[in-house]
Amino acid sequence: MTKYGITIFLISLLCFFTSFAQVSADCANAVPICYNTPVNGGTNGYGIDDFNGASISGCITQGSGTIETNSAWYKFKIGEIGQLGFNIGFDSNEDWDFALYRTNDCSSLGEPVRCNYFDNSDDSSYIGVGEDPTGLDNIQYDDWLDVEPGEEYLLMINNFSNNNSGFSIQFSGNIFVEFPNSALDCDIIDNLLGPPVIACDNETVILDATTTDALDYEWYLDAGAGFQLIPGENDPQLSIAVSGMYRVLVIRPLGNNLISETQVAYAPSPETFPLENETACLDGTAIDFNVKDAEALGSQSPLEFRVSYHDSFEDAFDGTNALSKEFIPLQEAQTIYVRTTSLENSMCFDASETFEVNGIELPFLDFDTEVFICGDEPVVTIGQRIPNSDFSYEWSSGQTSSLITVAEPGVYTLSVTNTQGLIQCITVRSVTVVFSSPPVISDITIEYEDDASNVVSVYVEEEGDFQYQIDNDIPQGNGVFNNLFPGEHTITVSDINGCGSDTRDIVVVGFPKFFTPNGDNVNDTWKVDGLSALDNPVITIYDRYGKLLYQIINDSSGWNGTLNGSLLPESDYWFKLSYTNSLGENTSASFINNHFTLKR
Structure with missing residues (x-):
């Protein structure tokens, strides 16, 4: 997993102002938060046991001592309806946990509504609710929270490691997109100067200490060497230009002067540098937008800024519906909108740049992939009938035209290339050429098992991909037909590849294989059954x-x-059949030249 540490600036700021950072180890003194502003601070030890000796609260269990280990408590109140989350950022070498309670009563916390307690073995830089801002699938995130106005929450953040370089809290969710100034109810803030402020370094922050009965104001800045008076600043408002801890002294007539402090930290505002256009084949190949990140960032650090890509300016501006970094172009021209966002403060972003993705048309081929050459047609033309003059064509056989004529069976492969600059988009399609010969019926045998059953077998001169059909019945894959009805039949053998057919007419009748004319009235005569199905049979x-x-x-x-009148001897005898066919012609039945036996 990629490591995103807290920025050097933020770490140093926390080190300078540990004594002034708004951190409370006790629930009763939980630090209030409002607006969409992070709270930065470190933790050191814990105060009163807010769990009254309990060994577990949600997913947080007792270590040595109490549940709280280097804890910090915060509270906030919901001002609008929507979806809320938060990101707790920290050094990836540290192990932080959190539990979120839907209550404002520290004496009755109940079970947390969101809780996460992992050992950070994957060196994550964030835990929280919602989604990891780095886009990673982080198990240290719980589901978004659906909130309504008036709900109050207490958040405990626990440091379970020996390292303690501080953390930051950044709220997220669509509630801050729709209601950026009222998502959290600021009536919860008692501090005159309000909560800590983090802003973009191209913004001006104004601290307001206006007090009704104030006689004068003195402003102080601690930039790391203690609070120093800011000369000439005596107005109730102060415009902030640099990060630091700020203090105001409000001088009042009765001597009940007010002192208020807050922290202001500027997050760097990114700049998105121009990006080169991209060209790719429309063949499902992805463009790696991770490579584009370096173009967008220029010399800026990827540890401070995140680059995302969007279909529209609106999505880029809102930071929603980011495109996959493995982007597959689906159209010939598309504008990609780029957003560069500060990891420290998602409100610091630049969505001013775009680039074009030009998709190159993939050659379309639609010719048959299997062609059959009949014996009486020794050559065939294969390939793309309508060529594109902008494309180049090359066959596996060496020809460079879209169509070729072949006289040999085999597999022929056509590669068609659309070249745009240095990009080549290639479509490949193969066609199998098969020789096929028309069938020729060489013989038909009709075997009579008895006067009611028969087997008709059809033979061809050469084997092929043939189908066999009797009259108008469904064709079959072999030339054997059983138990045909007596009468005239038409047998057709066809090449399944459309390479011709052969037809023969046959007559099927029934007759005994022997007879015994001995006067016992059993088989005394020999005759042929089924003649009634024929015209004028003889x-x-x-x-x-x-x-x-x-x-x-x-x-x-x-x-x-x-x-x-004379008895003929026992022997084999032969017969032939003639009849008038469907054309009115007197003809002899083909393939009828059979014999029977006379026994006495």
């Missing part, structure tokens, strides 16, 4: 030598195994 039966033996016309009763 079955022609042959012997093994091709001699015509019998014809079955339409759906006749079949063949009884005789020729001219």
Whole structure:
């Protein structure tokens, strides 16, 4: 975790004015706070035990002695409604804790509404409520506090380390944005000069000691060597130019003179230096704004100032909606508003500078990533059809045009570059070229298990990415069809890459593989089922030598195994089928040339 120590100026100031810093070790004498001003001070020892011997209060537990260890107490009253937080800044080598109580009664503190007690092993420089001003995810922060007018709070700050170089309190939250002068109720302040003041070094602070019956005023400054009279300053108001402890002596007629003291510390006002414009590809690559911090700060220390970046001047001025330091540009032109803020006082800032982020268009490619070359088309053109004259094109094969013609299968990669100055934005897209041949049906077999079941198998000359379809059914990935209905069917084999198709017509019928014409009235005749699905079907039966033996016309009763009244011997016999097709043509059924057996 990055270390942010208290500024050298603040540390030295605390060392000089330890005896005058407004710190109370007792709750009963809690130092009042109003306005959005830090309170600086160190702690040394503790006073009365405000917890009456208790060993724990919220997250704060008893060490040696009481709960309080080098404690400091403060009180404040809410003047408006809103969200409130605070930052307690200290040297990262020290270990500070806090507990916040919603009450003004020190004798009945109750449980704290916010409490944090860690050993600061990660060398944090802040604890508090809300958000760490350095932007870190700090476990030593509790949730924001939602407050309403009239609520009073007591804040105990505890030093649990042997080091004690002091601390600062800076209030935060939207209540101070909406109500910068009334977020805290200043009626709580009894001190004539009011609470300690921290201001920006380009501001003028006026201390007001106006008293109704005053005869004269004397002003003193302690800049480290004790209080010294400021010559010539006798007005009820004093304009402050330097940091220090200020004292006023109000001389009154009855001798009941008033003495009041307060501390004024100036926080450095930052200056934001001009920043160079940035150029980046609109490809999701981030611009590291951390690098821009050095430009904005110039010679100023990052330990004193924090740089943030915003979409609008309003956000930069208010210190809200900071952009990520890993900024990803999403448009071709964008103005970035820069805010440089004092870590010591967030009201000291400069939001006067901007710079431009120029996004370079990434070449857009939309051509197909897969192309198929059919066997009868030996070449194909691939790539970006409409080129951009501002871009350069280069293929993995060496060509420098947006389109190329190829005659070989493979993967071809196109790189397109948009060059702007020294920035190159590149889009890469690959296309796979695949050779594909149209299917050719080489054979179809029809196997009949019996007169009711069949298997149709389709064969092609060469393997490919094919799909097989029977009539208008859903295509399938293989060429086997089972149990087709009797009748005429159309088989189509198509290349799934659009590289042609082949079609064949078949006829499916049913017939027994054998018959036994022995007069027992069982399988005495051989006939073909399903002929009724065809127009004008004729079955022609042959012997093994091709001699015509019998014809079955339409759906006749079949063949009884005789020729001219004589019984034919046991043997295998063949048949062919002819019919009138859907075009009205007399044709022989393809792939029907089967045989059956006559048994006696």
